[in-house]
């Protein structure tokens with residue numbers, strides 16, 4: 001069994017579905033807050049909830065009572081999770097516009113709480129979403145994991161970097177096997193409408209000017225979310241939605 005936080009989010013919902021497609025059980029956690037379009041979250045959750053192997057816990061991972069409730073549930077069920085995949089994060093407009101509390105709460109306190117859950121229940125593996133933002137201006141590209149990450153350029157980047165450091169300390173003190181994934185821009189089905197790929201697509205579809213930052217010469221790698229088992233998972237292909 002796997003615990004996936006942010007299971008109604010773009011990346012978390014894909015992670016949960018891939019695990020279910022592999023025959024695994026998933027306990028998904030999401031607070032379904034309204035920082036981004038709740039209809040999109042419900043749409044992502046719909047196919048997961050149809051799968052009997054998927055259980056959903058509606059809760060905020062920054063709130064210790066959520067961790068206590070999950071902990072109690074694990075103890076009572078006798079189920080021992082193989083790993084925690086921490087994909088919860090703040091991506092709404094307020095976070096993007098620089099409200100530091102949002103990203104600090106979920107990326108630092110939330111990540112800490114989920115690692116504590118691992119420690120308390122002897123869960124050996126912890127995978128958490130970090131961000132390519134941790135590189136700041138240090139990496140000219142192609143990005144290298146060894147590039148310096150000690151000059152984050154925003155509270156959002158600093159919070160992801162802080163979570164990485166907490167991960168290092170939990171590995172050191174408790175032997176937790178930690179992987180922090182420094183995602184570059186992720187795109188694919190059910191992707192986030194606030195991100196460049198869908199914004200460009202929407203502008204083009206609406207015959208509106210495409211806003212490109214910089215002088216247009218910059219290059220960037222994107223990460224595609226694979227949907228190999230689309231048919232088997234019985235997810236409906238993209239339904240047109242208005243945002």
Ligand SMILES: NC(=O)c1ccc[n+]([C@@H]2O[C@H](COP(=O)([O-])OP(=O)(O)OC[C@H]3O[C@@H](n4cnc5c(N)ncnc54)[C@H](O)[C@@H]3O)[C@@H](O)[C@H]2O)c1
Nearest residue numbers: 006008009010011031060061088089091129131183185186
């Ligand atoms: N999508 C990308 O291109 C990208 C790039 C770099 C880093 N990341 C990081 O990956 C993570 C996931 O990104 P995403 O694109 O899937 O975002 P998303 O907004 O689509 O999903 C995040 C999910 O987390 C949930 N959530 C937020 N705060 C929570 C809390 N306190 N408790 C429980 N659930 C909570 C939200 O309700 C949402 O469903 C984030 O940490 C983000 O910073 C994403």
